[in-house]
Amino acid sequence: MRYLRKAFADALSSKVPGAPETFSTEWPSRPGWTSANLDIHEVYYEFDEPVFFSVNAGPMLLLLQKAAERGGNLMFGPMVAPEVAEAMMENRISVRAAMMAGPIHVLEMDGLRVVRHWHVPQASVPSSWWPTTGTCLSSYGKIATDTPSFAHGRTGLRLVEGKAAPGDGALEIRGDGFDLRIAPGASGCQSLWGFMAGLLPGVRKVRHLNRGSDYDVMREEVSVQTSRPIQEGDVLTVYVEPDGRGWARLRDEFNDGRFETL
Structure with missing residues (x-):
């Protein structure tokens, strides 16, 4: 993340x-x-x-x-x-x-x-x-207006017509269940960042002791589904159920037609 x-x-x-x-x-x-x-x-x-x-x-x-x-x-x-x-x-x-x-x-x-x-x-x-x-x-x-309003949809932020006050330089972001507007110079900017960061899953940072490289742990636990043994270098796709349970499947199996994009 x-x-x-x-x-x-x-x-x-x-x-x-x-x-x-x-x-x-x-x-x-x-x-x-x-x-x-x-x-x-x-x-x-x-x-x-x-x-x-x-x-x-x-x-x-x-x-x-x-x-x-x-x-x-x-x-x-x-x-x-x-x-x-x-x-x-x-x-x-x-x-x-x-x-x-x-x-x-x-x-x-x-x-x-x-x-x-x-x-x-x-x-x-x-x-x-x-x-x-x-x-x-x-x-x-x-x-x-200097303040175009954006709403969050499946394809990302999109422009919303006629929702912002003219020339005030504020930032407005709307989505499912929230509506935020921050005026220029307002002290709420950092709290806005905190709100946006709070929408992201919690991430644990780790460091490989031998290589010294840093990583983000995206999921602490996933279950593997595959029709053949997994070998080093294989590429897996990780997918998550609404209840938070995670699964991993070989990428070619995941894209072989058993799933459809919504």
């Missing part, structure tokens, strides 16, 4: 008090994932060149906005569901809301080719990069 905790921490990094380190191009980077030009989905604003646009990223979109002065080669933006971009284009949420609706990537560009890139916590993005509060994409007289 360590990676889930990290995902929650990254998502809430802009809400938790503290003085995070501001992003710098001196941070360790990764090379561009392709030598081809990015595939532009839609250009929202251009000035001699596209300065705010989206690119295709599988079923998702990567929103990219110029991060520095004219002529600079840094772009930044989040990976979002297409419905976030749609809500921004229809002025239901502000540009700022769309730009804060997913994990942030900073890209060093050569035209439309990615030279190198970084994953950056929202709290580390320089404040001068963010769009102005409440600004709509195509209606300058309207103030839109």
Whole structure:
């Protein structure tokens, strides 16, 4: 569950008090994932060149906005569901809301080719990069919400229409049996993290004495079901009943058609 905790921490990094380190191009980077030009989905604003646009990223979109002065080669933006971009284009949420609706990537560009890139916590993005509060994409007289509301469903967090107050910068998350709203600067941010962490199963951490490697114990006890002996190196799938009892079966047996995905 360590990676889930990290995902929650990254998502809430802009809400938790503290003085995070501001992003710098001196941070360790990764090379561009392709030598081809990015595939532009839609250009929202251009000035001699596209300065705010989206690119295709599988079923998702990567929103990219110029991060520095004219002529600079840094772009930044989040990976979002297409419905976030749609809500921004229809002025239901502000540009700022769309730009804060997913994990942030900073890209060093050569035209439309990615030279190198970084994953950056929202709290580390320089404040001068963010769009102005409440600004709509195509209606300058309207103030839109900076606080898109999300509900948790089978496919993850999804955008909920018209549930947030305009321009207040709060965080709202709703799900089955809970409804949370945290105002900016509120002391409840840490308690929100505690609540979210409490939704995860309890995890016992262990260390291998010879190798020194750390592990999370996901289940203290599971029962094995298999039609052949298990050997070292075999891959098992662990599945859990509603009452908490755990089972393990060879992965190929688990995926041979005896189970269906709901």
